[in-house]
Amino acid sequence: MPPDDLSMAAELRQRLAAQLAAGDWLRSPEWRAAVESVPRHEFLPRFYVELLDPGVTAWAPISPEIVQPAEWLAIAYSDQTLVTQFDERPLDWSSSEPVSNASPTSSSTLPSLVVRMLEDLDVHDGMTVLELGTGTGYSTALLCHRLGDRHVTSVETDADVARRARNALASCGYYPRLVTEDGRHGYVGPAPYDRTIATYGVRNVPPAWIAQTRPDGLIVTTLRGWMRSLGLVRLTASGDGRAEGPFIAADTSFMIARQQAAPSNMGVIPAPDEGKARETPYGPELLTMPDSGFVAQVVMPNARYFTMRDDDGTERTYVLDTENDSFAVLTAQAGGGWTVRQGGPHALWDDLEKAMALWHAAGSPPATGFGVTVTPDRQQVWLGSPDGPSWALPR
Structure with a gap:
């Protein structure tokens, strides 16, 4: 690498360390010295950054052969995750074309x-x-x-x-x-x-x-x-x-x-008359909000969800447990509120509502209000303290 680029990389390391220290991520002089000394660019000779085009999920390759060395170095020393592999396959690093329809499987974390x-x-x-x-x-x-x-x-x-x-x-x-x-x-x-x-x-x-x-x-x-x-x-x-x-x-x-990646098959969509329906105070936002979403993941460790329109045009959110075929289907009511239809060995939404009641009674804490206990026989996520309400992690 030319001396000017080496000098630029050293300066960028200093800036990165200062940025991380200002954000209170970097707190000790020993780790700051490591960030200032280790050349991150040596571990990122080539990488991909996500394009921000609306409606498109794609990644553009970055290397000193594709962009100016100064741009490559500036991105390499930015506080962002940089992708280095897709779909567990070797990449054609000679190509300057963006990658799409792929899943990142290795990266340099922010x-x-x-x-x-x-x-x-x-x-x-x-x-x-x-x-x-x-x-x-x-x-x-x-x-x-x-x-x-x-x-x-x-x-x-x-x-x-x-x-x-x-x-x-x-x-x-x-x-x-x-x-x-x-x-x-x-x-x-x-x-x-x-x-x-x-x-x-x-x-x-x-x-x-x-x-x-x-x-x-x-x-x-x-x-x-x-x-x-x-x-x-x-x-x-x-x-x-x-x-x-x-x-x-x-x-x-x-x-x-x-x-431990999720199965490629999301599960079987239940028939329209399958399961038992009732009103629920919660809609799909329960799954997406930061804190309640944490609770939902703890309570339903084997579930995934998606939203789609049925043949009649009605939008429904499906929560499917791929391990035991339990399901919950959420549908908006015409006058407001939600209906849930459940079936299978476990009433997924009942379990989630019970957990939400315990969470609210504890003051609706963020994830840092929870902890984990591991023994040779089981692994539990607990709320508040090891003696508090708990839910099993998947084995």
Whole structure:
């Protein structure tokens, strides 16, 4: 890279660190030094940014061969998530054409979320860290800068993604222990680790992560479902297969673990006369609002929803549980209000209304008013305290 571009990259790192510190994402001098030192552009030689054209979901490629180097560097050091893979397939990086009709499957997460998680990991000199989800390798490099290569183990499930990360880390002089396998199994190797961090979402906390984290060690990960992300949770391991802790942030935007992705089939739409109908005080907005949507995801972990018009033109919202074929169908009433029609083994909307009553009685707290308890037998999301109302995470 020409000296002028190197100088520009160094200046952009300083600006990024200042921006993250001003937003209170970056709080400690050690992590600020890492952000100011690790060249994010080395981990993003090529990437995609989402186009903002209305009605179109597409991503445009960015590289120093396609745009001016200054533009490439400016985006690489912006606080945004940058996509590096679609549909788990290698990309044709020689093409300058946008990608559409595809799903992102690997990326470099927005730096503010990365450093927030690293700060919440509460590491100290000499600690060992297990990272699940190497991705581009940028967060791995930050860990190496802070703790030293020999204290960092990182696991990536995708061999092509892992190869690119390994090369990028080596180009920056970082040589942590890199493993290519299903991260849900962790990596026994040098376990137990002082800290465990996952850079993708999981539907439940893998028991291996708890078993491989030392007693009183911390696990920071995102829990999510098929409808939405639940949020970032920080658990303290207790050494007997148990871990417990609060949600510390909501709606953290990590992709779900590939092995836990939702089935491609949304489920069977119930017949118009199937199920029992009644009035309900809630409409589909209950599923989309930030805090009530969190509750809905906790209560209906295997459900997804969509809205469509029937043959008669009536718009209905379908909530379908793909695990047991339970369903709830919401229809607006002519004079206002809503009707719900339910069927299957579980009355989904009844369960949600009961949970909403408990949530309102507790003062309608955000996600940070909830927490998680994991034991060898079950995993529960609780409201208020471990003794409060609780709901099971999917096994």
